[in-house]
Structure formats: structure tokens, C-alpha cells
Amino acid sequence: MSKPTTMLHPAVLEASHIALSYGHAGRATNVVLRDFSLQLKAGEVVAVLGPSGVGKSSLLRVLAGLQTPDNGGVRVHGESLRGPHPRVGLVFQDPCLLPWLTLEQNVGFGLDFRHQPVLDAKTRRERVRDAITEVDLQHALGHYPSELSGGMAQRVALARCLARQPEILLLDEPFSALDEITRGDMQTLLQQITARHKTAAVLVTHDIDEALVLADRIVLLGGQPGGLIGEWRIEQPHPRDAVAAELTRVRVEIVQALREARRAGSPPAELQRAVA
Amino acid sequence: MNATSIPLHRSSARIGLSLFGLFVLLVLWSLGIHVLGKSMPLAGALSPGDTFHSLYDLLARNELTRHTLTSLKRVMVSLLAALALGVPIGVAVGSSRALDSGTSGAFQFLRMISPLSWMPIAVMIFGIGDSPIYFLLTITAVWPIILNTSAGVRQLNPRWLLLARSLSATRGEILWRIVVPGILGHVLTGVRVAIGMIWILLIPCEMLGVSSGLGYFILDTRDRLAYSELMAAIVLIGALGFLLDALAQRLHRHWVPAGTD
Ligand SMILES: Nc1ncnc2c1ncn2[C@@H]1O[C@H](COP(=O)(O)OP(=O)(O)OP(=O)(O)O)[C@@H](O)[C@H]1O
Numbered sequence: 001m002s003k004p005t006t007m008l009h010p011a012v013l014e015a016s017h018i019a020l021s022y023g024h025a026g027r028a029t030n031v032v033l034r035d036f037s038l039q040l041k042a043g044e045v046v047a048v049l050g051p052s053g054v055g056k057s058s059l060l061r062v063l064a065g066l067q068t069p070d071n072g073g074v075r076v077h078g079e080s081l082r083g084p085h086p087r088v089g090l091v092f093q094d095p096c097l098l099p100w101l102t103l104e105q106n107v108g109f110g111l112d113f114r115h116q117p118v119l120d121a122k123t124r125r126e127r128v129r130d131a132i133t134e135v136d137l138q139h140a141l142g143h144y145p146s147e148l149s150g151g152m153a154q155r156v157a158l159a160r161c162l163a164r165q166p167e168i169l170l171l172d173e174p175f176s177a178l179d180e181i182t183r184g185d186m187q188t189l190l191q192q193i194t195a196r197h198k199t200a201a202v203l204v205t206h207d208i209d210e211a212l213v214l215a216d217r218i219v220l221l222g223g224q225p226g227g228l229i230g231e232w233r234i235e236q237p238h239p240r241d242a243v244a245a246e247l248t249r250v251r252v253e254i255v256q257a258l259r260e261a262r263r264a265g266s267p268p269a270e271l272q273r274a275v276a
Numbered sequence: 277m278n279a280t281s282i283p284l285h286r287s288s289a290r291i292g293l294s295l296f297g298l299f300v301l302l303v304l305w306s307l308g309i310h311v312l313g314k315s316m317p318l319a320g321a322l323s324p325g326d327t328f329h330s331l332y333d334l335l336a337r338n339e340l341t342r343h344t345l346t347s348l349k350r351v352m353v354s355l356l357a358a359l360a361l362g363v364p365i366g367v368a369v370g371s372s373r374a375l376d377s378g379t380s381g382a383f384q385f386l387r388m389i390s391p392l393s394w395m396p397i398a399v400m401i402f403g404i405g406d407s408p409i410y411f412l413l414t415i416t417a418v419w420p421i422i423l424n425t426s427a428g429v430r431q432l433n434p435r436w437l438l439l440a441r442s443l444s445a446t447r448g449e450i451l452w453r454i455v456v457p458g459i460l461g462h463v464l465t466g467v468r469v470a471i472g473m474i475w476i477l478l479i480p481c482e483m484l485g486v487s488s489g490l491g492y493f494i495l496d497t498r499d500r501l502a503y504s505e506l507m508a509a510i511v512l513i514g515a516l517g518f519l520l521d522a523l524a525q526r527l528h529r530h531w532v533p534a535g536t537d
């Protein structure tokens with residue numbers, strides 16, 4: 001609380017009164033979000049849960065500056081966002097690596113675009129190497145994406161983000177395509193990275209346990225159009241495997257809230273699986 | 277038999293079979309000359325023996341070098357012109373649905389006209405010399421390049437573009453960092469098809485009003501009644517075409533890592 005910037009803008013990311021809809025030619029517009037607000041403090045990890053189709057990915061695109069909301073706005077360090085911000089990193093569900101670049105080149109991709117901060121060659125090389133070390137892939141620098149497993153590829157995608165030293169990570173179901181063991185490893189990795197660099201993160205997920213393991217705060221989106229219908233603060237220390245039992249009560253509450261949200265809308269298959 | 281020896285074994289078997297095929301071709305050629313020789317005494321000059329003898333002589337006396345180089349230069353210049361024209365058109369057509377629908381009819385129509393039909397008009401416009409040849413070869417090569425480039429743009433992963441946008445890439449950066457490398461495989465496939473078509477069309481094109489190139493050399497041997505040299509030129513044309521295609525294939529394999537297409 002001592003830094004002046006923190007005093008002026010306690011939130012690194014602030015979304016206020018976001019409304020969003022998609023126009024359909026000939027049909028009524030599909031209102032996805034109405035009046036959604038979120039404040040993200042430095043280093044805070046917020047998990048966003050909600051039924052399928054409620055607008056979680058759309059929300060993340062708005063936060064990333066890739067989509068303009070109908071109403072409301074996004075501020076990063078108090079400054080209105082117009083387009084993607086250099087200190088905000090985005091990770092998608094699929095790793096989205098470029099097949100003609102090696103692992104190392106993929107991680108460096110985006111460091112030398114015109115609207116990114118200028119780096120000299122040495123810093124650039126260090127950033128890439130550090131990011132690769134962070135996800136523990138030093139042994140595979142020259143590999144092409146077609147030679148990587150799903151977990152490795154997603155680690156490369158994470159490293160590509162980290163190389164830009166983001167203050168805020170936006171993750172859209174980043175581990176949902178991975179098997180359970182790999183997913184657990186990736187969750188641990190993400191937790192360590194956000195803790196080490198004090199990176200704030202918005203993590204969209206379908207996995208309640210993932211949210212409970214990683215998040216400082218869980219927000220629940222629901223309704224039609226979507227809005228905030230529940231919020232939980234998780235204060236247990238990391239790693240949380242040992243304190244899983246303490247979180248059971250919160251888990252039951254979230255499941256109940258999701259059940260209610262689902263009764264209002266259409267039943268999402270993914271959540272049913274998570275609830276069972 | 278272990279796992280690594282299988283592909284090795286297969287590839288040597290493939291080379292063996294392909295050599296055997298060439299040998300069969302040689303036998304058929306000799307047989308044909310033998311049959312033809314009964315009614316046509318001159319046919320002996322066309323036999324494989326005489327042909328390879330002449331080919332050796334011509335190569336040893338450096339008489340084909342100038343013609344070969346001229347022909348290869350014409351291939352390269354036309355290919356570059358077709359790339360300079362075809363890639364931007366292909367990118368434009370591939371990225372705009374309206375442009376694609378608007379041009380597809382006209383392109384299919386033009387593509388089906390044998391470039392040789394333009395020959396009189398090309399000579400009328402460009403006169404005699406290299407220019408009409410470049411023109412004809414370029415319009416031959418431009419279609420496979422346009423079509424493959426636009427197909428390549430259409431198969432670009434939209435998520436790559438989203439990724440680039442999330443990094444605030446400019447239009448130029450998206451073009452050079454995503455579109456160009458993303459379509460390279462398709463463009464090189466187009467190049468390979470184009471080289472094949474150019475090479476086939478080059479010979480008749482060189483038979484009109486020029487004084488060098490392998491097509492000209494064929495007419496020249498005919499006028500000099502040097503039939504074994506004519507056959508030697510034919511063998512050389514086949515061999516060079518084969519090498520050009522192999523080279524195009526190599527480029528593709530070298531520049532396009534697996535999984536890009
Ligand atoms: N580009 C688009 N054009 C039109 N409608 C869209 C578009 N993207 C999303 N939608 C609609 O917006 C709504 C929310 O979609 P979104 O992908 O944000 O949901 P989500 O919560 O991420 O769902 P999921 O959990 O299945 O990923 C859906 O009804 C969807 O049909």
C-alpha cells in the first residue's frame with residue numbers, strides 16, 4: 001500500500017459497467033453481458049466461473065482490448081484501454097503456436113512488434129531464455145510445434161506470454177484440453193509464476209477445483225443476459241492441496257449457485273460433469 | 277527387422293523400382309528404333325546409342341551450355357514475374373469473399389485457354405524476341421500460383437490472426453509475420469506446378485523467332501538433319517525438367533516444417 005501508483009489506482013485492471021451484445025442480421029440482438037464490473041488488484045488471481053455461453057470468453061476479449069463493449073469501459077492502471085495493452089498477456093484454450101517457428105522463436109514471437117516496448121538483442125534473448133526456463137522447456141528449444149505434446153505446447157504458449165513480462169494475465173480455459181495429471185502440473189506452475197512475479201490474473205475456467213486451487217477470488221457469472229451472481233474470497237495459503245478439506249464448504253456453495261444459475265438458463269454439459 | 281530399417285528398405289526399393297522403370301523405357305526405345313529401322317533407314321540416328329553419344333559430344337564441346345542457360349533464364353524470369361503478379365492477387369482474392377466470387381468465373385475461363393493460343397497476339401504486341409516468350413510463360417505460371425496462394429490464405433488459422441491482434445500487430449506485421457509464412461507451403465506447391473507447366477510450354481515458345489534456347493536448338497538440329505543431336509536435346513529436356521521438379525520439391529521440404537500445411 002506504500003507505492004503512490006497503488007494509492008492512486010488500487011486496481012491494476014478495472015472493468016466497469018460492461019455491457020456487450022452481438023448483432024444478428026434479421027434477428028434480435030443477443031445481449032450477452034449487462035452491467036458487469038470487476039476490479040483486479042496487483043497480484044490478485046480471480047477465477048471466473050459460469051455456465052457455457054454466458055459470455056466468459058467475450059468478457060475476456062473485452063478485458064484484452066480485442067472487443068469494444070457497447071457500454072462501460074476497461075481501465076489499466078486507471079487509463080482507459082483502447083486496443084491491446086503491452087503489459088497484458090492472453091492465453092487461449094488451444095496453444096495457438098505458429099507451426100513454422102521453433103519453440104524458441106514462438107516464445108519470442110511478439111517481442112519485436114512495433115507497438116511493443118523496444119528491447120535490445122541481449123535483453124530480448126534473456127527474456128526468451130528466462131521464460132523458457134520458467135516453464136522448464138530448456139531441453140526443447142529447437143523443436144517445432146508438431147513435435148510437442150499438448151502439455152508442452154501449452155507451456156510454450158504460457159512462456160510466450162511471460163516473455164513479455166505481463167502484469168496481468170488473461171487465461172481462457174488454458175488447461176481444459178489437457179489430461180488430469182498434466183493439468184495439475186500446469187496449475188502448480190501457474191500458481192508459482194503468478195506468486196513469484198506478483199502477476200494479476202483473470203482465469204476463465206469450467207473446473208471448480210481449478211478455481212479453488214488457484215484463485216484469491218472466485219466470481220460467478222450467470223443469468224441471461226449475464227452478470228455477476230456470486231463471489232467468494234479464498235484466503236487459504238498455497239499450495240492448497242493440504243487444505244482441500246477446508247474448501248469443501250465453499251465448493252458446495254458454488255455448486256449450488258451454479259445449479260440455480262443453470263436452472264434459469266440452459267444446462268451446460270461441462271458443469272454437470274464437474275458437479276457430479 | 278527393426279523399426280528403423282523399414283523406411284530405409286522401402287526407399288531403396290523405391291529407387292530400385294524407379295531405375296528399373298527407366299531401364300524398361302530404354303528397352304522400349306531401342307525396340308521402337310529397331311522396328312522403325314526396317315522401313316526407315318534414317319531411324320538409326322535416333323537410337324539410344326547414337327543419342328547418348330551425341331549428348332556426350334555436345335556437352336563435351338560445350339555446345340548446349342548457352343542454350344540451356346538461356347532456357348533456364350527464361351524459366352526463372354517468368355516464374356519470378358508470375359510470383360510478383362500471382363502472390364498479391366492470390367492474397368487479395370483469398371482474403372476477400374467478394375473479390376473471390378467476382379473473379380472466380382473470369383479466372384476459370386482464362387485458365388482454360390492454352391497459353392499458346394495467345395502466341396500470335398503476343399508477337400503482334402511484343403514483336404519478335406524474348407518479350408513474347410516471357411509473356412506467354414508468365415501467363416502460364418500465374419494461374420497455379422494465384423489459385424494455390426488464395427487457397428493458402430483461406431486455410432490460415434483465424435486464431436493466429438487473433439494472436440497477432442492481441443500483440444497489437446500492425447497490418448504489415450500481420451502480413452509479414454503470419455500471412456506470408458502461413459501460406460508459404462501453398463505458394464511453393466503453386467511454384468512446383470508452375471515450373472512443370474512453364475517447362476512444357478517453353479520448348480514450343482522457343483520455336484518462334486529466337487536464336488537460342490533448347491526449343492531453338494531442336495529446330496536447328498532438324499534443319500541440319502542432325503537427328504541424333506535432336507534426340508540428345510530431347511533427353512536433356514526431360515532430365516532438366518526432372519531436376520527442376522526435384523528442386524521445387526526440395527525447396528518445399530526445406531522451407532515448410534511439418535504440420536504447417
Ligand atoms: N463472434 C460472435 N458473434 C456472435 N455471437 C457470439 C460471438 N462470440 C460469442 N457469441 C455469443 O455470445 C454468447 C457468449 O459466448 P462466449 O463464448 O463468450 O461464452 P462462454 O461463456 O465463453 O462459453 P463457453 O463456456 O462455452 O466457452 C454465446 O451465446 C455466443 O453464441
Ligand SMILES: [Mg+2]
Nearest residue numbers: 056057058172
Ligand atoms: Mg469460452
